[in-house]
Amino acid sequence: MQAPSIGGGMLPRGNGQTVRLSRGASLTDFAEKINANPASLVQVMFNLGEMVTATQSVSDETLKLLADEMNYVLEIVSPEEEDRELLESFDIEFGEDEGGEDALVARPPVVTVMGHVDHGKTRLLDAIRKTNVAADEAGGITQHIGAYQVTTAVNGEDRAITFIDTPGHEAFTAMRARGAKSTDIAILVVAANDGVMPQTVEALNHAKAADVPIVVAVNKIDVDGADPMKVRGQLTEYGLLAEEFGGDTMFVDISAKEGINIDGLLEAVILTADAALDLRANPDQDAQGIAIEAHLDRGRGAVATVLVQRGTLRVGDTMVAGDAYGRVRAMLDDNGNNVEEAGPSAPVLVLGLTSVPGAGDNFIVVDEDRTARQIAEKRAARERNAAFAKNRRRISLEDLDMVLKEGQVQQLNLILKGDASGSVEALESSLLQLDVGDEVDLRILHRGVGAVTEHDINLAAGSDAIVIGFNVRAEGRATSLAEREGVDVRYYSVIYQVIEEIEAALKGMLKPEYEEVQLGTAEIREVFRSSKFGNIAGCLVRTGLVRRNAKARLVRDGSVVAENLSIDTLRRFKDDATEVREGFECGIKLSNYNDIKVDDVIETFEMREKPRV
Ligand code: GDP
Numbered sequence: 001m002q003a004p005s006i007g008g009g010m011l012p013r014g015n016g017q018t019v020r021l022s023r024g025a026s027l028t029d030f031a032e033k034i035n036a037n038p039a040s041l042v043q044v045m046f047n048l049g050e051m052v053t054a055t056q057s058v059s060d061e062t063l064k065l066l067a068d069e070m071n072y073v074l075e076i077v078s079p080e081e082e083d084r085e086l087l088e089s090f091d092i093e094f095g096e097d098e099g100g101e102d103a104l105v106a107r108p109p110v111v112t113v114m115g116h117v118d119h120g121k122t123r124l125l126d127a128i129r130k131t132n133v134a135a136d137e138a139g140g141i142t143q144h145i146g147a148y149q150v151t152t153a154v155n156g157e158d159r160a161i162t163f164i165d166t167p168g169h170e171a172f173t174a175m176r177a178r179g180a181k182s183t184d185i186a187i188l189v190v191a192a193n194d195g196v197m198p199q200t201v202e203a204l205n206h207a208k209a210a211d212v213p214i215v216v217a218v219n220k221i222d223v224d225g226a227d228p229m230k231v232r233g234q235l236t237e238y239g240l241l242a243e244e245f246g247g248d249t250m251f252v253d254i255s256a257k258e259g260i261n262i263d264g265l266l267e268a269v270i271l272t273a274d275a276a277l278d279l280r281a282n283p284d285q286d287a288q289g290i291a292i293e294a295h296l297d298r299g300r301g302a303v304a305t306v307l308v309q310r311g312t313l314r315v316g317d318t319m320v321a322g323d324a325y326g327r328v329r330a331m332l333d334d335n336g337n338n339v340e341e342a343g344p345s346a347p348v349l350v351l352g353l354t355s356v357p358g359a360g361d362n363f364i365v366v367d368e369d370r371t372a373r374q375i376a377e378k379r380a381a382r383e384r385n386a387a388f389a390k391n392r393r394r395i396s397l398e399d400l401d402m403v404l405k406e407g408q409v410q411q412l413n414l415i416l417k418g419d420a421s422g423s424v425e426a427l428e429s430s431l432l433q434l435d436v437g438d439e440v441d442l443r444i445l446h447r448g449v450g451a452v453t454e455h456d457i458n459l460a461a462g463s464d465a466i467v468i469g470f471n472v473r474a475e476g477r478a479t480s481l482a483e484r485e486g487v488d489v490r491y492y493s494v495i496y497q498v499i500e501e502i503e504a505a506l507k508g509m510l511k512p513e514y515e516e517v518q519l520g521t522a523e524i525r526e527v528f529r530s531s532k533f534g535n536i537a538g539c540l541v542r543t544g545l546v547r548r549n550a551k552a553r554l555v556r557d558g559s560v561v562a563e564n565l566s567i568d569t570l571r572r573f574k575d576d577a578t579e580v581r582e583g584f585e586c587g588i589k590l591s592n593y594n595d596i597k598v599d600d601v602i603e604t605f606e607m608r609e610k611p612r613v
Helices: 027-034 038-047 060-069 079-089 121-135 169-177 198-209 228-236 262-276 369-391 397-406 421-433 454-463 478-485 495-509
Strands: 018-022 073-077 110-115 147-154 157-164 185-191 214-219 250-253 288-297 301-310 318-321 324-332 347-353 362-366 410-418 440-449 465-470 489-492 513-530 534-547 551-556 559-572 579-581 585-590 601-610
Touching: 018 027, 027 038, 027 060, 038 060, 060 073, 073 079, 079 369, 110 121, 110 198, 121 147, 121 157, 121 185, 121 214, 121 262, 147 262, 147 347, 157 262, 185 198, 185 262, 198 214, 214 228, 214 262, 228 250, 250 262, 288 421, 288 440, 301 324, 318 347, 318 369, 324 369, 362 369, 410 421, 410 454, 410 495, 421 440, 421 465, 421 495, 440 454, 454 465, 454 478, 465 495, 478 489, 489 495, 513 585, 534 559, 534 601, 559 579
Parallel strands: 018 073, 110 157, 110 185, 185 214, 214 250, 410 440, 410 465, 465 489
Antiparallel strands: 147 157, 288 301, 288 362, 301 347, 318 324, 318 362, 324 347, 513 534, 513 601, 534 579, 534 585, 551 559, 551 601, 559 585
C-alpha cells in the first residue's frame, strides 16, 4: 500500500472514525489502517513524550493515546474476538454444532471435582476410576491423561460420564478464563467431619459463576463424628437446598476411602444431567473441543489430552490446538489403549502435534494441513505480539524521570516454563494470587511448556525478568546465553517452593515498614545547667532502659511536649554509657532541646523493621 505522505508536520486526522487494532499492534499496523506514513506516527508519539519505533508492538494505552491525539476512536480487539475472526476467515466456526436439531445426539456429561483441600477430591477420583476398572475387561494399566471416562448403570441403561481428573478449581477457572467451557457438572466434595470450609464456598461460587449444576458429595461418612446432615444445613446458606428438603440439589453420602455409595454418586450425576441439562452434540462433523492437558514427552514429542466436544476425532485428522498443529498420528484412551476415533465428551491423548498447546486452548479439525499451519502460525504470532506488548517497558520521557526520582513502582517480571500446561497454569494462577500489597507488581511476561530456550532468555534479558523452569531445564545454548546476559534462571520441581521463594523475593523488594518499639522511660529528678552543653537532665530510669542515640519524646503531665528528640549523651556518673537500665540514675542530654523540667518523663524508643506477614 502506498501511504500518502503527510508533509508540513500535519497530523493525520480521524474525525472520530473507528480504528480496530489487535492487542499488541505496532505503529506501522496503525498507520496502515489509517493510510498514513508510519514515521509520522512515530513523530506524534515523540511529541507526546514516548519514544517508540514504527514496528515495535505497543501497549493498549499507547495506542489509545495516539488515537485520541489524532481524533480516532480506538477499538482494541480482544484475543477471543480476534481468534473468532481468524477462524471465520477460514470459514470455520468454533463452538456451534453443525446441522440442525436432528443432527444432535446425546453425549455424556463432563464432570469436575471441586472442594476444600483434604476433603477427598483425589481419593474420590481414584475411587470412581477403580470401581470402573474392575468392569473394564481390558483391565490395562490406567494412565493419568488428565481425564477419564466411566460407565454406570442407571435405570438399567449403561451411561457414560467423563471426569476431568485434575482436582480443584484452579484448572477449572484457568480454562474458564480463556473462555473454554469444559465442565457440565461440578461435584462439590465436602467432608462430613469437617463441614463447609472456605474453599468449599470458593468452589461453589466458581461453579455458580459458570452456571454449572452442582452435585454435593458428602464424603468421609465412615469417620467418627461425621455429620452429613450438618453439611446439608450449612449449604442451604449458600443456596444449595437438598432434594430431600424440597430443593433441587442432590446430596450423596459417600466414603471415598471405603468405596461406599460411589455408584449412588454417579447416578446422581446422571440424574442431575438429565434434569438440568440438554447434553447433545453432533457426532458427524469435524471434531472440535478443548485441550485439557499437554506436555512434551521425550519419546513421543508433544502429547495432548483433548476433550472432544462435538464431531468425531479420528486418527489421520489434521488438527489445530491453540498454536500447535499437526496430523493425529495415534490416539490413546485413558486405559492406554489405542483408539481410532473419539466422539463427543470422550477424552483422548493425541500424538502428532508439532508443539504443546495450553490447557483450555480450543482445538479444531480442518481439511488441509496448510490451513492448520496458517491458523497456528497466526496464533503464535499474535501470542508473541501480545507478550511483547505486555512486557514493553515504556520508554516515556516523563515516566522515566518519575520512576527514577521516586523509585516507587517496583515490578518483578517472570517467565514460566514447565513440563505440562496444567502445571504451568496452576503455577501461574497461584503466583498471580500472591498478595504482597500494592507497591510491588508481579508480571508473568510469558509462559509455556518445554525447555527454557534462547528465546526465553532473550525475552528475559530485554525486560529484566527471572526465568522459572518447573521440571524442565535449559536447552542448547540457553544456559550460556543466560550467563552472558546475566539472566537469573531458577529450577524447581515443587510448586509451593516456587511460590514461597517468589513471595519472599517480592517481600524483599518491598520498602521496609517500621514500627515503634518502646525501650523505656526515665523521670527527670534534677536539671543541671551547663553553659557548655545546655541543660542536662538528672534522671532515674523508671522502666526498661535508656540507650544512647535512641529516639525520644518528652512528656509533661501526661502530654507530649516535644517529639523527634534523641538521647544525645548518656552518662553514669562521669562516664559515658551506652545504656542504663531500670532503677539506675543517669545524666541525659537531649539533642537540641533545653526546655526540660523536673518531673518530666523522657520516653525512649527505637524504630524496628516490621516483618511482613
Ligand atoms: P483432596 O485434597 O481433596 O484431594 O483430598 P485427598 O483425596 O488427598 O484426601 C485427603 C485425606 O483424606 C487423605 O488422607 C485421604 O485418604 C482421606 N480421605 C479421603 N476420603 C476419605 C473417606 O471417605 N474417609 C476417610 N476416612 N478418609 C478419607
